[in-house]
Amino acid sequence: MNKKSFKLFANCIIVKGASLATICDLHRGKVYSIPLPLAEFLEKTENDDTLEDIKKFSQEDQETVQEYLEYLEKNELGFWTDEPDRFPDLNLQWKSPEHINNAIIEIEQLDNDDLQKITTALTNLLCKFVEIRFYKTIDLDKLAFFAEHCAKSVIRSITVFLPFTSKLDIKEIEILSIKYPRIVLFIVHSVKEKNTTIKTNNPKIQMISRVIDGQSHCGIIDPKLFSIKIPVFTESLKFNSCLNKKLSIDSNGNIKNCPSMSNVFGNIKTDDIETVAESLNFQKNWNIHKDLIDTCKDCEYRRVCTDCRAYVDNPEDLYSKPLKCGYDPYINKWEDWSRNPLKQKAIKYYSFQEFLKN
Amino acid sequence: MILICKNYKENNESYEEVIDWLLYNNAQFDFLSGEDYYENGKHWSIALDNSQDKLSIPFNEYKSVWFRGFLRHRYHLEETFKDLESTNDNIAELRWRIGQEIGRINTQIFNNFRDTYQLPSPLSVKSDKFSMLRLAKELGLDIPDSLITNSKKELLYFFKKQQHVITKPLYETVYFNDESYVAFFKTDKITEEVIESLPSTFFPSLFQGYVEKDIELRAFYIEEEFYTMAIFSQLDPQTKVDFRNYNDERPNRNVPYVLPKEIETKLKILMKELNLNTGSIDLIKTPDKKYVFLEVNPTGQFGFVSKPCNYYLEDKIANTLIQHDR
Ligand code: SF4
Ligand code: SF4
Numbered sequence: 001m002n003k004k005s006f007k008l009f010a011n012c013i014i015v016k017g018a019s020l021a022t023i024c025d026l027h028r029g030k031v032y033s034i035p036l037p038l039a040e041f042l043e044k045t046e047n048d049d050t051l052e053d054i055k056k057f058s059q060e061d062q063e064t065v066q067e068y069l070e071y072l073e074k075n076e077l078g079f080w081t082d083e084p085d086r087f088p089d090l091n092l093q094w095k096s097p098e099h100i101n102n103a104i105i106e107i108e109q110l111d112n113d114d115l116q117k118i119t120t121a122l123t124n125l126l127c128k129f130v131e132i133r134f135y136k137t138i139d140l141d142k143l144a145f146f147a148e149h150c151a152k153s154v155i156r157s158i159t160v161f162l163p164f165t166s167k168l169d170i171k172e173i174e175i176l177s178i179k180y181p182r183i184v185l186f187i188v189h190s191v192k193e194k195n196t197t198i199k200t201n202n203p204k205i206q207m208i209s210r211v212i213d214g215q216s217h218c219g220i221i222d223p224k225l226f227s228i229k230i231p232v233f234t235e236s237l238k239f240n241s242c243l244n245k246k247l248s249i250d251s252n253g254n255i256k257n258c259p260s261m262s263n264v265f266g267n268i269k270t271d272d273i274e275t276v277a278e279s280l281n282f283q284k285n286w287n288i289h290k291d292l293i294d295t296c297k298d299c300e301y302r303r304v305c306t307d308c309r310a311y312v313d314n315p316e317d318l319y320s321k322p323l324k325c326g327y328d329p330y331i332n333k334w335e336d337w338s339r340n341p342l343k344q345k346a347i348k349y350y351s352f353q354e355f356l357k358n
Numbered sequence: 359m360i361l362i363c364k365n366y367k368e369n370n371e372s373y374e375e376v377i378d379w380l381l382y383n384n385a386q387f388d389f390l391s392g393e394d395y396y397e398n399g400k401h402w403s404i405a406l407d408n409s410q411d412k413l414s415i416p417f418n419e420y421k422s423v424w425f426r427g428f429l430r431h432r433y434h435l436e437e438t439f440k441d442l443e444s445t446n447d448n449i450a451e452l453r454w455r456i457g458q459e460i461g462r463i464n465t466q467i468f469n470n471f472r473d474t475y476q477l478p479s480p481l482s483v484k485s486d487k488f489s490m491l492r493l494a495k496e497l498g499l500d501i502p503d504s505l506i507t508n509s510k511k512e513l514l515y516f517f518k519k520q521q522h523v524i525t526k527p528l529y530e531t532v533y534f535n536d537e538s539y540v541a542f543f544k545t546d547k548i549t550e551e552v553i554e555s556l557p558s559t560f561f562p563s564l565f566q567g568y569v570e571k572d573i574e575l576r577a578f579y580i581e582e583e584f585y586t587m588a589i590f591s592q593l594d595p596q597t598k599v600d601f602r603n604y605n606d607e608r609p610n611r612n613v614p615y616v617l618p619k620e621i622e623t624k625l626k627i628l629m630k631e632l633n634l635n636t637g638s639i640d641l642i643k644t645p646d647k648k649y650v651f652l653e654v655n656p657t658g659q660f661g662f663v664s665k666p667c668n669y670y671l672e673d674k675i676a677n678t679l680i681q682h683d684r
Contacts, residue, residue, distance in 0.1 A: 009590075010613040011666055027666055028609065076611060079590070083647075086616050087588070091668045097375070097382035126381055154378060230668050 003049035005084040006042070006069055011230060012077045013090065014039045017300030017329045023077055024304055026090075029228040031304060032077065033332075038068055047084040094234035098126040098154075100277055101245035105132050105146075106215075106259055109251045112145055114268050118249055119149035121273035125247070130158045133259075135213045138162050140172050147180035157184040161212055164191040170198050170205070177204045187212075215250075215260040216352060219308035221325035223334075226304040233303045236290050241307040244286040247277050257285050260310035285309060288318065295321040299329035313342070315349050323347070360387040360679050361420040363480065365427040367393075372661025372672055373426065379676035385683065390415065392429025395467060396460070404466050417470040422683040424675070425480045426657055428464060475682035477580075477675070482633040483656040486528045488564060493631055494651040497624045501651050503567035510558045513548075513565060522568030523548040569650045575615060575641040578663050578671055579629055581678055584622055585671060587663045588615035588643075612666040617641075621649045629654070636675075638663070 008014070011027040014034075021039035023032045045053045054065050072078040081087060103122055107115070122130065130150075132143065143160060150158070160183060162168070173186055186205045188198075189212040198207070210217070235244060243257045250259040253268040255276045263285075266276040276282055288309060290302035294317070299305070305325075312320040323346050326337035337343060338352075360380065364373070366389070380387055394400060394415075468480045491501045505516050506528075517523050527543040548565065574589040590611040617625075625639060628651075638658030642650045664671035 009611045011611075011668075027611065076590075076608065079611075088614050088616055090614065091670075093668070093670070095670065095673065097378040097673070099382075126378070154381065230665070234668065 002082040004051065004080045004082050005045060005047055006050040006072075006078055006080055007046045007084055007087055008042060008072070008078040009076075010087060010090040013233065013303075014043060015300050015303050016040075017302075018298035019330060020300050020332050022300040023072075024228055024233060025077060026228060026230045026233055031223075031226065031228055031301070032075075033300070034068070038065070041065065042078075050080075090230070092234050092237060094231065094237065094239070096231070096235075096245065098128055098245065099274075100125040100127045100247045102129040102131070103127050103246070104248040104259055105130065106135070106249065106251040107132050107142055107146070108134055108137055108139070110142075110249070110253060110268075112142070114249075114253055115142065115146050116149060117268050117273060119146060119153065121277070122155065122247075123150070123153035124274055125277055126154050127247070128154060128156045130155055131161070132158060133161045133212075134163060135161075136163055136165075138165060138167060140169075140176060143183075144176060144180070147176070147183060150182065155182055158182050159185045159187065161187050161189055163213065164188050164198070164207070168198065170200050173205060174200060174202050177202055189213075216311075216350065218258075218260055219311040219322065219324050221305060221308065221322050221327070221337075223301070225306050226301065227306065228304045236303045236305075238287070238289055240286055240288045240309060241290065241305060243288070243307075243309055247273075249273075255282075257282070258310050285318075293319050293321060295329065299327065301327070301329075311346075311350055313346050315346055323350070359419045360385055360422045360424065360683050361474075362387055362389050363423060363425045363428055364389065364391055365393075365430055366391045367430060368427060370659070370661065372659065372664060375661070375672035376424070376676050379673045380679070383676065383680055385676070385680050387679075388420070392464070395463075396429065404469075415470075417474075420471075420474055422679045423471050423474050423476045424679050425476060425478055425483070428480065429460070475679075476635075477678060477682075478634045478636050478656050485632055487526070487653050488528055490628075490632065490653055491651070494624075494628055497627055497631075499621070499624050499628070499651040500648045502569050505565045506562055507565065508559045508562040510553065510556050510560065513556070514553055516565060516567075517548065517550065517553060520567035523565050524568055525563050525565050528564050569642045570644050572643045572645045572647075573615075575617070575643055575649070576663050577617060577625065577639040577641065578636075578660050578669070579625065579634075579639055580636045580671075580674060582626060584617060584625070585663060585667065585669045585674075586615040586617050587612050587667050612662075614667040614669070617649070625651075632656075 008023065009027070012023050012025045015022045015024055016036060016039050019036065021034050021036050023034055023039075025032065041053070050069075054062050057065060069078070073080070100122065103118075105118060110118075132146065147158065158180075162173075168188065173188075177183060177186065184204060188205065188207045189210055191198075191207045191209050193209055232241065235241065239245075246257060248256045248259045249268060250256055254264045255266040255268060255271065255273060256264055265271075265279070265282045266273075290296045290299075290305070290307065293302075293307070294313075296302050296305070296307070308322040308324060309318070311323040312318075313323055314320040323343060324337050326335045326340070327333070328335075338347065362377075377387075395402060465481065471479070488504065488506060491504050495501050503516075503520060505512070507513055507516070513523075524545055525548055526545040529543075531544045547568075571592055574591050575586055576589065577584050577586040579585075590613075621641075629635070629637065629639075632654065634654065634656050637654045637656040638660060639654050640652040642652060644650060660671045660675070663669065
């Protein structure tokens with residue numbers, strides 16, 4: 001009989017951590033945890049005679065490996081082939097046709113002049129995704145002005161965060177959602193549970209009870225938010241999973257990587273946004289990829305994790321692990337990050353305590 | 359300058375991404391559609407005094423043309439037909455005649471591109487499936503047993519020999535509907551019952567023997583290079599007949615694939631003979647490792663190959679256009 005190799009599909013990729021590995025199924029968007037020795041076996045055997053390779057294990061282990069292979073085959077993560085060379089690995093190159101991919105705008109304090117500058121810059125920078133944040137007040141005219149001035153851009157989607165206030169006019173929002181199809185989602189936050197006065201069937205409008213009245217809501221690491229896709233995986237090999245090609249304008253018009261970070265690279269009142277965005281200094285943090293980050297570099301989720309550089313365990317250290325991650329890749333346990341005794345100093349530093357009580 | 363020929367009414371994501379790459383590389387480009395000639399009320403003429411098309415389109419500025427489509431036939435002169443009082447037969451004849459005229463006129467419009475790099479040439483995109491199969495066979499590629507016939511007897515004989523038979527249009531796969539009917543021109547399985555229900559002669563159609571699949575292959579070809587994807591359509595019994603009926607929960611596994619050199623060489627010759635510098639080639643790999651050629655779609659989709667294989671075909675296409683725009 002011909003020799004046969006067991007091979008994972010090219011878009012199901014093994015990532016090895018300190019004590020577990022994952023198979024990231026980038027096609028169907030799922031992550032599977034597997035034991036490290038199995039990961040190593042799969043990597044070794046993929047172009048080999050797998051049945052021969054299995055024989056090298058002890059009797060007991062052979063059965064376990066067999067069972068695993070059956071599991072992988074049944075879940076369509078791998079297949080048997082006698083022509084392994086015809087199935088090459090996935091090309092892991094990453095590139096994207098934009099100077100800035102996504103932008104966060106804290107819009108409340110900005111005036112129309114500012115917004116005009118921002119939309120012009122986003123258009124020229126070929127920005128694709130925009131997040132607009134209203135924390136405490138709403139000004140839908142501003143939003144309309146912004147959307148209007150994006151007409152010539154390649155922006156694919158605009159997501160808007162709005163607080164629930166007595167002034168909130170759901171009809172107005174519905175009108176905007178129809179008039180500006182690029183606004184794909186309105187998230188009305190801080191909605192009190194008992195409040196039933198506002199109702200809408202518009203699928204673009206979501207009501208959530210979470211209070212998002214400041215920057216510190218951001219940066220949560222949660223497997224539910226993992227993005228298990230080829231572009232995310234490949235980008236993470238060389239670039240930061242959150243900050244790469246991101247541009248933020250905070251409420252004071254400061255040009256930043258992210259509104260929550262203290263680094264300011266200029267201000268829209270005095271500086272040209274495009275020049276700032278294209279400067280090496282601004283792009284420095286884009287290169288902090290997961291293999292450089294403490295703990296994350298040993299984590300089997302590092303290629304699909306969202307990362308955060310604003311809130312980290314040691315605020316003095318750029319390469320420190322995200323504060324709001326409760327995962328320990330050395331013992332493979334998720335726990336509540338905000339209760340971790342080792343994180344209390346950093347939590348105090350970012351003065352999160354108030355926020356956590358909410 | 360690059361010229362993008364397309365149907366204004368049609369859009370899709372992978373097409374948009376090519377535009378993104380053109381923008382990213384600061385390429386200059388314009389659009390042209392059959393609608394500019396037939397629907398938008400603009401004045402134009404083509405004279406045989408060697409001057410160019412006078413649709414105020416500066417054709418000599420374009421060095422690179424990306425041809426994605428031109429006009430959707432069914433929209434032609436829709437208004438005119440609405441008010442026409444005539445028999446259905448006459449209207450059908452009229453529509454057909456007009457379609458033929460439009461074809462000839464388009465050929466003259468495309469003649470404007472004769473000195474321009476074209477990806478692909480619009481004059482090459484119309485070849486029919488049977489000619490492609492004939493050519494493939496001459497070049498030594500495996501093809502499904504194929505038959506054009508109007509005879510029930512012949513078809514039955516073919517069916518007995520092949521066991522499984524499909525039918526498909528020689529030209530394009532389309533469907534359209536009216537209030538009272540839906541007409542399909544598409545790939546379909548032929549069963550013994552279907553044959554039994556046929557009259558002894560019928561409208562001549564293309565039939566092919568069903569090819570046993572190990573995997574399906576889509577090879578995107580551009581300027582001598584192949585970007586091939588294997589589709590594991592056999593894993594899931596739900597998609598055994600045609601992978602287009604996919605199952606959202608468990609989409610077929612699509613992964614990069616390397617064709618044998620000898621198959622690539624033959625396909626390259628095939629594409630040259632068809633005067634196509636790009637296209638999407640459908641093949642089947644049988645359980646006994648034969649590569650069976652099915653057809654070429656010159657302006658077929660590429661996003662569904664590009665994305666799962668991370669081939670960046672959108673960038674590749676943009677780049678090819680830019681390189682020839684110098
Ligand atoms: S760095 Fe952290 S806080 Fe800033 S945008 Fe990213 S996840 Fe949010
Ligand atoms: S340890 Fe790092 S890579 Fe792993 S889940 Fe936490 S933040 Fe993500």
